[in-house]
Amino acid sequence: MTGSVAVLSAGSNIGDRLAHLAGVIDGFVSAGDEIRAVSPVYATPPWGGVEQDDFYNITLIVAGDRDALSWLRRGAELETAADRRRDIRWGPRTLDVDVIAVRDTAGHPVFSATDELTLPHPRAHERGFVLIPWLAVDPDARLDLPDGGSVPVADLVAGLDPDERAAISRLDVALPVSRSIRTDAGEKR
Ligand SMILES: Nc1ncnc2c1ncn2[C@@H]1O[C@H](COP(=O)(O)OP(=O)(O)OP(=O)(O)O)[C@@H](O)[C@H]1O
Numbered sequence: 001m002t003g004s005v006a007v008l009s010a011g012s013n014i015g016d017r018l019a020h021l022a023g024v025i026d027g028f029v030s031a032g033d034e035i036r037a038v039s040p041v042y043a044t045p046p047w048g049g050v051e052q053d054d055f056y057n058i059t060l061i062v063a064g065d066r067d068a069l070s071w072l073r074r075g076a077e078l079e080t081a082a083d084r085r086r087d088i089r090w091g092p093r094t095l096d097v098d099v100i101a102v103r104d105t106a107g108h109p110v111f112s113a114t115d116e117l118t119l120p121h122p123r124a125h126e127r128g129f130v131l132i133p134w135l136a137v138d139p140d141a142r143l144d145l146p147d148g149g150s151v152p153v154a155d156l157v158a159g160l161d162p163d164e165r166a167a168i169s170r171l172d173v174a175l176p177v178s179r180s181i182r183t184d185a186g187e188k189r
């Protein structure tokens, strides 16, 4: 089987942001994938220089009988279902699902260097809205590098601009998922 475990980042800053993020979880559960972890929801100022509303972001860890491209394609289907329009780069969107990193069932990192899929995500290491939620669900997380090394996500978070870090705030809300999911930690959401 071509199973793998993926770290995904989801973001929304148009419409019902919580519902759009919840739709990502429901969308993978309904496809038979296993949700290993879902971070708290974070309110995050827009990254990338386009003036727009704040995002809500989560990072999730999912496992399933998929290869790396299949995670990207399922994420794109969920974006389309949320009526995602592709116009301004780094601009506002109902839903964005990025594939941050993938490991195969043996725990080996999967790398990719095509336009369609670059792994690890080429900008993940500099994005607080990805790294802070990721660290929240996996304090030992490491970003694998194509040269064979890896860097602790905790170090990347520590290296962020302190102003960027301080502006990212954890929300005390539960995602309105329609299916009850159990994470690896046994936590019911
Ligand atoms: N790891 C990845 N995760 C998501 N999309 C990727 C990845 N690598 C390459 N892509 C490609 O990037 C293209 C643009 O994606 P998208 O419009 O979501 O970009 P963006 O979210 O605005 O910016 P960014 O890529 O910086 O997150 C997609 O067509 C997709 O095939």
Ligand SMILES: Nc1nc2c(c(=O)[nH]1)N=C(CO)CN2
Pocket: 010, 011, 012, 044, 045, 046, 047, 048, 055, 057, 090, 091, 096, 129
């Ligand atoms: N805070 C935040 N900023 C962004 C986001 C996002 O999800 N959160 N997504 C972008 C496109 O990838 C561009 N900028």
